[in-house]
Every structure is written in C-alpha cells, then in structure tokens.
Amino acid sequence: MKPVVALVGRPNVGKSTLFNRITKSRQALVDDMPGVTRDRQYADTQWEDKAFTLVDTGGFLSVDDDYFAAQIKAQLLRAVEQADVLVFILDGRTGLSPYDRDLADLLRRTEKPVFYLINKVESLYSQENELGEFYSLGVDRLYKISAEHGLGVGDFLSDLVAMLP
Ligand code: GDP
Ligand code: MG
Secondary structure (H helix, E strand, O other), X not given: OOOEEEEEOOOOOOHHHHHHHHHOOOOOEEOOOOOOEEOOOEEEEEEOOXXXXXXXXXOOOOOOOOXXXXXXXXXXXXXXXXXXXXXXXXXXXXXOOHHHHHHHXXXXXXXXXXXXXXXXXXXXXXXXXXXXXXXXXXXXXXXXXXXXXXXXXHHXXXXXXXXXX
C-alpha cells in the first residue's frame, strides 16, 4: 500500500486545482451547480521517485446545504482517519474564515503530519502584506503556493515526500 496523502480544506480554496496539478490529470469536471465540482478523487502519483496516493476531498459537497459546516467537518475527520498525511489548504485571496479556524482546531488533535498551504499567492505584494493573519493559526511552517500557476508546489512536494516512508 502506498502512503495516502489527503488534500483538505473548505470549498473553493483550490484543492482540485492542486490535485490536478500534482497528478497532471485534467479530468476535473465542473458541475452546473456553483460550488460543486465532480472531480476524480483518488490518483496514484509520485514525486522524486516516491509514490503516494493523493486524495481530493470535498468534490460532492453542496454549498446550498443547511449542513454545510457539518459536512465539511465530517469530510475532514474522514480524511484524518484514512490518510497518512494531511494537507490543509487555505485561500490567500479571501483570507482566514471561521471554517478554516474550525478545521485547524480539528487538525490540531491528530498525531499525523499536517502541511499548511496558503494557495492563490501569486504576487510578492500578497506574500508580504496580506498573509499575516494566517500566522494566528500558530503553525510552524506555512507554504505559499499558487496551484494554478505552479508556484511553490515543487518545494512543498519535496518536503512532503521527505516525510513519506
Ligand atoms: P476546491 O473547491 O477546493 O476544489 O477548489 P477548486 O480547485 O475548484 O478552485 C476554486 C477556484 O479557485 C477556481 O475558480 C480556481 O480556478 C481558483 N483557483 C485555484 N487555485 C488557484 C490559484 O492558485 N490562484 C488563483 N488565482 N485561483 C485559483
Ligand atoms: Mg474541488
């Protein structure tokens, strides 16, 4: 069994975009309904000769649902159970949301390794001036990436695979 790495985070932070970039698949399908992406959820991939299974969570979540917040949490907890490594994605454009704080609290309780990524960071300006609030989460290392443009993704993947068996 390959180690399982799960991408988690609230909708629209860029999980599927990062999944597609890492797995080089272009198979994500965007549903008619806003906020719902019918994506491929699992793919075997590798980086620097280390193989792992990447999981994209959240593909079937409806933002119209009353149980939205509960669903996001349930999904994260399932990922925490099933994965060996968690990758928590935040949105550098919208900033921290209450959902992010809730999910970060849940992630703090796991013994499993967690990587924290701020996505959609495409300019030096935002890197230096707008990301301070993310440090209030109290995590050691925040990776600044752009899943869409590939910035910072290689650095993150190198640290990720260094942690895999
Ligand atoms: P998910 O709901 O977490 O899977 O998020 P998606 O991957 O579907 O992306 C949500 C939206 O954010 C889409 O409109 C993407 O094009 C956009 N997006 C994803 N990554 C980036 C990025 O690195 N930069 C910018 N500017 N937009 C991004
Ligand atoms: Mg998605």
